[in-house]
Amino acid sequence: MSIQITIDGMEINTEEGRTLVEVAAENGVYIPTLCYLRNQSCLGTCRVCAVRVNGNISAGCTVRVGKDMVVEVNSAEVADMRKAIVEMLFAEGNHNCPSCEKSGRCQLQAVGYEVGMTVARFPYRFEKRPPEFAAGKIWLERDRCIFCQRCVNLMRDAASGKKIFSISNRGHRARIEIDVGLADAMPPEQVKQAVDLCPVGAILEKRIGYDEPIGQRKYEVHSLRERTLNTEGASS
Amino acid sequence: MKTQTSPPQTASHELPATPPPASLLAARAGKIKMATISLCGCWGCTLSILDCDERILGLLDKVTITRSSLTDIKRIAERCTIGFIEGGVANEENIETLEHFRANCDILIAVGACAVWGGVPAMRNLVELKDCLAQAYLHSPTAVAGAKPVIPFHPEIPRITAKVYPCHEVVKIDYFIPGCPPSGDAVFKVLDDLANGRPFDLPSSINRYD
Numbered sequence: 138m139s140i141q142i143t144i145d146g147m148e149i150n151t152e153e154g155r156t157l158v159e160v161a162a163e164n165g166v167y168i169p170t171l172c173y174l175r176n177q178s179c180l181g182t183c184r185v186c187a188v189r190v191n192g193n194i195s196a197g198c199t200v201r202v203g204k205d206m207v208v209e210v211n212s213a214e215v216a217d218m219r220k221a222i223v224e225m226l227f228a229e230g231n232h233n234c235p236s237c238e239k240s241g242r243c244q245l246q247a248v249g250y251e252v253g254m255t256v257a258r259f260p261y262r263f264e265k266r267p268p269e270f271a272a273g274k275i276w277l278e279r280d281r282c283i284f285c286q287r288c289v290n291l292m293r294d295a296a297s298g299k300k301i302f303s304i305s306n307r308g309h310r311a312r313i314e315i316d317v318g319l320a321d322a323m324p325p326e327q328v329k330q331a332v333d334l335c336p337v338g339a340i341l342e343k344r345i346g347y348d349e350p351i352g353q354r355k356y357e358v359h360s361l362r363e364r365t366l367n368t369e370g371a372s373s
Numbered sequence: 374m375k376t377q378t379s380p381p382q383t384a385s386h387e388l389p390a391t392p393p394p395a396s397l398l399a400a401r402a403g404k405i406k407m408a409t410i411s412l413c414g415c416w417g418c419t420l421s422i423l424d425c426d427e428r429i430l431g432l433l434d435k436v437t438i439t440r441s442s443l444t445d446i447k448r449i450a451e452r453c454t455i456g457f458i459e460g461g462v463a464n465e466e467n468i469e470t471l472e473h474f475r476a477n478c479d480i481l482i483a484v485g486a487c488a489v490w491g492g493v494p495a496m497r498n499l500v501e502l503k504d505c506l507a508q509a510y511l512h513s514p515t516a517v518a519g520a521k522p523v524i525p526f527h528p529e530i531p532r533i534t535a536k537v538y539p540c541h542e543v544v545k546i547d548y549f550i551p552g553c554p555p556s557g558d559a560v561f562k563v564l565d566d567l568a569n570g571r572p573f574d575l576p577s578s579i580n581r582y583d
Binding site for chain 1: 483486489490491492493495496498499536539541542548549550551553575577578580581582583
């Protein structure tokens with residue numbers, strides 16, 4: 138059903154039930170997302186897409202648009218709330234961009250640029266989460282994981298349908314885990330898929346490091362905003 | 374009184390110096406004073422000032438640098454408008470230098486990953502200090518064969534802190550320029566804005582963390 142919604146005072150005609158972040162992007166309004174993937178069921182884990190919907194703060198990727206919905210994206214208060222969430226993710230893990238293989242193609246880093254983060258307002262925690270080298274083709278840099286659960290939900294063993302990645306423990310003890318047997322059975326394309334799926338540098342392919350020159354890396358060629366807004370020449 | 378373990382030392386800024394000509398002093402008088410300090414960092418961020426290239430000449434029409442990491446001046450002698458800090462806090466000397474800088478600068482900018490959150494030196498925050506020192510001095514693969522391994526400890530050597538801290542956890546910092554190091558473009562944009570009375574603004578096109 139055709140409906141009208143309002144985003145930051147702009148009236149938008151769209152279809153009922155569509156995902157808010159998509160409707161916004163089509164109309165040139167960038168809402169930062171991190172765990173969200175187009176055409177995949179929404180995870181709603183990272184909360185970076187927080188917007189105000191009819192007066193309440195909601196994760197924009199979980200919201201289906203409805204008749205006369207009033208959405209606030211870029212007010213100072215809501216924008217600062219999103220920035221605080223990104224800062225919390227940076228403070229909670231060890232995100233040492235200069236030494237990270239994923240730098241320049243890391244979605245967390247790209248979101249940090251988009252929300253204008255220069256420093257985290259929260260104390261940096263320097264969590265000790267030992268890396269996992271047990272699998273043959275993949276290693277996990279656990280202190281970079283932001284627990285978006287993309288890999289947990291989307292990476293499955295082709296034969297059994299079992300999950301390859303999981304999260305153990307809870308709270309600050311939570312760790313990303315890998316099933317070594319299933320991981321070693323992953324074909325090379327699936328390994329690459331898992332590495333690309335990870336929005337940070339937590340899932341990495343062994344024997345491959347800094348394989349793209351600075352200046353030619355994903356988000357340097359086209360920014361995350363350009364990719365999200367589908368600016369000409371850029372794609373997600 | 375100087376003790377045997379602490380021989381008399383004179384810092385360069387205490388040495389007698391020829392006063393600059395009156396014309397030079399007059400030209401400097403109207404300029405904004407800026408100083409830079411380097412704490413626990415690699416000086417790469419200071420070199421990013423030089424990466425402003427020829428734009429630095431226009432900047433120097435408005436700004437005079439009273440102390441930089443390239444000189445051996447230990448403390449700034451006069452109050453400055455802009456204080457540029459590179460490096461995080463890793464020892465007691467860093468704390469004293471930073472606190473003196475805060476007390477004598479109107480605006481402090483933390484520049485680079487080390488000043489902003491600790492950077493590469495903060496990688497030692499993941500291990501105990503004693504393990505870190507043992508790895509560096511006792512079990513180092515580059516230790517001189519046959520030499521007695523010693524962890525340096527002397528009153529003249531600043532005491533190392535248990536963890537590396539971002540500058541803003543020690544004193545109030547006004548602005549942050551992340552990057553390892555930040556580009557000359559980012560450094561120039563911020564200094565030029567401040568020198569011309571514009572607000573701090575680091576657009577996403579030049580804000581980088583690596």
